Amino acid sequence: MRNFTNRKKVRGWTRRIKKLGCFSERFSDMSVDRLESRGSDYVKLWIDPWYRLEKRNPPLWFYNLALDELDKIYRNWEAVMQKDGRPYDLQLWVSHPNTMGSEVVVDLVENPGDRRDNYFEILPDNLPFPAHRYTGKRHFNPENYDWQLAHQYDYVYKVLDGITIAEENELIRQGYIGKAIETDLETDTLYTKPMNKIWIGRLKKAN
Numbered sequence: 001m002r003n004f005t006n007r008k009k010v011r012g013w014t015r016r017i018k019k020l021g022c023f024s025e026r027f028s029d030m031s032v033d034r035l036e037s038r039g040s041d042y043v044k045l046w047i048d049p050w051y052r053l054e055k056r057n058p059p060l061w062f063y064n065l066a067l068d069e070l071d072k073i074y075r076n077w078e079a080v081m082q083k084d085g086r087p088y089d090l091q092l093w094v095s096h097p098n099t100m101g102s103e104v105v106v107d108l109v110e111n112p113g114d115r116r117d118n119y120f121e122i123l124p125d126n127l128p129f130p131a132h133r134y135t136g137k138r139h140f141n142p143e144n145y146d147w148q149l150a151h152q153y154d155y156v157y158k159v160l161d162g163i164t165i166a167e168e169n170e171l172i173r174q175g176y177i178g179k180a181i182e183t184d185l186e187t188d189t190l191y192t193k194p195m196n197k198i199w200i201g202r203l204k205k206a207n
Contacts, residue, residue: 016047017065023047024069028076032084035108040116043073044103057099064134067094067102071140074104078203087112092145092201096133101152101196120150120198129199145201152196158189 027043035041045066050058057063074092081088087109095101107116129147134140156163156171160183163171168191172178176191 013062016062019047020065020069024072028073030077030080030106032080035106040105040107042103042105043070045070045100047100050100057097060133063099063102064140065138066099067134067140068138070102070104074203077104077106081106087114089114089116090202091116092203094129094134094199094201095152096130096197096199098152098196101198117148120152120200122200123149123151129201142201144204146204148200150198150200151194152198153192154195156191158191159183159186160188 023046030041047058047066050056058066070092074090078090081090089107089109091105093101093103093105095103105116105119109116126147127149129142129145131142134142154176156176158168158178168178171191171193174193176193178189178191181188181190
């Protein structure tokens with residue numbers, strides 16, 4: 001199981017807070033050309049030292065500041081897309097417990113109001129957004145968004161990943177659920193386990 005907790009002391013908080021502002025300024029101007037070529041665009045919390053190969057979470061107070069910056073980026077991208085005129089689906093992902101998985105995502109869609117809902121498994125019982133967890137924010141207000149709750153899974157293939165019997169037993173012990181699937185080459189067993197929750201937010205439309 002992945003561990004997202006902090007293990008190392010981080011210094012220079014004033015400098016890192018300033019970098020947050022630089023982060024949002026850098027990514028606020030969405031590239032319409034990139035959106036045109038890919039059909040989508042995104043920006044993650046690419047903030048050192050937490051967004052590295054071994055990702056870990058910043059303190060919650062710092063993450064709240066980061067949500068402020070993602071909210072700014074979202075609103076700037078919203079203005080760009082409204083000016084562009086093509087149908088789009090703009091989403092803010094608030095990730096828990098892996099907070100560094102939070103991001104802003106935009107997709108071109110066929111018709112106004114269409115949604116791109118195939119990134120994650122949307123949970124049928126939509127729980128209220130845990131606003132109590134995110135306090136002390138300057139800009140980000142969860143009440144301005146409509147939220148859907150989704151699961152983000154970890155995937156392990158028995159044959160494709162070449163796991164041993166001992167590794168397979170360990171996956172089962174950790175709560176992974178296996179099911180038989182057909183690939184292009186052979187029958188395999190796919191083990192999955194929900195590792196993270198994603199709150200998918202879309203800005204409420206003004207009446």
